[in-house]
Amino acid sequence: MPSLAFFVSATVLFAQSTVAFNCSTKPVYVDIHKRAVHDSPVFQYGSFIGVGTGETASATSAQNHSLWPSLSQNYMSFGAHSYCQKSTLSKCADSTGGFYSSNQSTTFIEYKDFKTLDADSNNTLEGYFGQDTLRLYTHFFETDGASQTLVENSTIEVATSGAIVPGRVGMGPSSTLLQDLAGREMIAGKTYSLYIGQGFDRAGGKVNGSNVFGGYDSGRFTGIPHQYPMNINNVNPMSVRIKDIVITNTMSGTNQSLFDTKDFPDMKSAPQTFEAQITTEQFPLSLPYQITQNFIKALNGQKDNYWGDNSLKLAQNHNATLSIVLEDGFTVTFPPEVLRNASNITPIQNRDEDDNTPFLLGSAFLGQVYLMADYDSNNFFLAEAVQKNNMVMPVTFCPKSTPEAYERPKQNQWQSQGLIGAVIGGVIGGLGCIGALYCLYVSWLRKSDERRLKRDLARNEAAKLEQMDVEPAPSFEGPPTKSVKEKVMFWKKG
Structure with a gap:
């Protein structure tokens, strides 16, 4: 029989393997589709993320962007207003994902002598680094309002020149965004899921995409x-x-x-x-x-x-x-x-x-x-x-777990082919028809009884009139011509 020490050590090992990750923490969902972005006249396709804080310190004062996901870049990057002056990006003014002004954000702090982790990864962006407040917008449907997840003091890059879209969600192996979210226990761990969608011009489709930080969309x-x-x-x-x-x-x-x-x-x-x-x-x-x-x-x-x-x-x-x-x-x-x-x-x-x-x-x-x-x-x-x-x-x-797709409730052959619904619908429809016919039958009976009653009353009235004979008025003798006294005298003489 195992000793108590065995159970204690096993419990400790299990606790060490599970306490490291709080898997009850909900993920952060950020959609990908076209929207209005800061200081741009056109709608742009990307992840709905804001940056910075205005004087009112509200969500409306943030600079909202549409950021393109990157599986190699490790930093969140935003295009400066001067980006297109040196960039070789095609249709640059309409493709940056928005423009960021660090001097308009009260929470931006520039880093001095910052060494990027992307220096050896063919990164084509140039600019400066600092920290600011990120706003991850959860926006399930385009017609609904968005909620936000604040990530304060997060490292960002302000791109001033390059050949690629500067507004990017850095999801490389050393992603600073994932490190911030996981390190602050805002998500379960450094996990991430992506469906890039097809709603951008090059793909020519209409299906939107999504990011899920610390999770995945089981229905996707x-x-x-x-x-x-x-x-x-x-x-x-x-x-x-x-x-x-x-x-x-x-x-x-x-x-x-x-x-x-x-x-x-x-x-x-x-x-x-x-x-x-x-x-x-x-x-x-x-x-x-x-x-x-x-x-x-x-x-x-x-x-x-x-x-x-x-x-x-x-x-x-x-x-x-x-x-x-x-x-x-x-x-x-x-x-x-x-x-x-x-x-x-x-x-x-x-x-x-x-x-x-x-x-x-x-x-x-x-x-x-x-x-x-x-x-x-x-x-x-x-x-x-x-x-x-x-x-x-x-x-x-x-x-260290395997994602599982959402499974719709299993249905038998009758359910999958809609036969149960057809049968139930037929039964209910049949009962409804029977009920309607019964109501019509009852109504017909009532009207028939009314007509019969009227006919009976008419016949009875006629019969009564036929049985009623008019009797002639009785005849009466006229008043006597002689007085009573004379009559008495008459009877006495006889």
């Missing part, structure tokens, strides 16, 4: 999530290995693998599985040169740079899907409207033969999957995204 994905280890040595720490890419003709149902040497004899041997890094820094996918050439041959693709990202264009109207098969069997499928948009532009980027940069799965990939990252265990999860989610269900993502 389906199936069992697939787990992968992070490689924190990469600029983009989340990477997967791809073993096949298949094009499926939606009309004929035929499949064509871009790895098949029979369909593409230019390849001397079948390609090996390759690693691709997941990123939000670009929209298209950058695949190995030979795979890209096979894609061009399979769909008659051609070079194009309409969006400035070297995405390929299809010469003909192909109706097909593209499926990326990961090493563990998880398959991500691009539907026809994503593989070829209204302008025939694809989410596949052209690649030169001597290009030695990492292979990338851009925002087009994240538009089809739900990503959940656990920076406490350096693991992340991918699952099939639910594109149109009518319910927002953020739940806590406890570190």
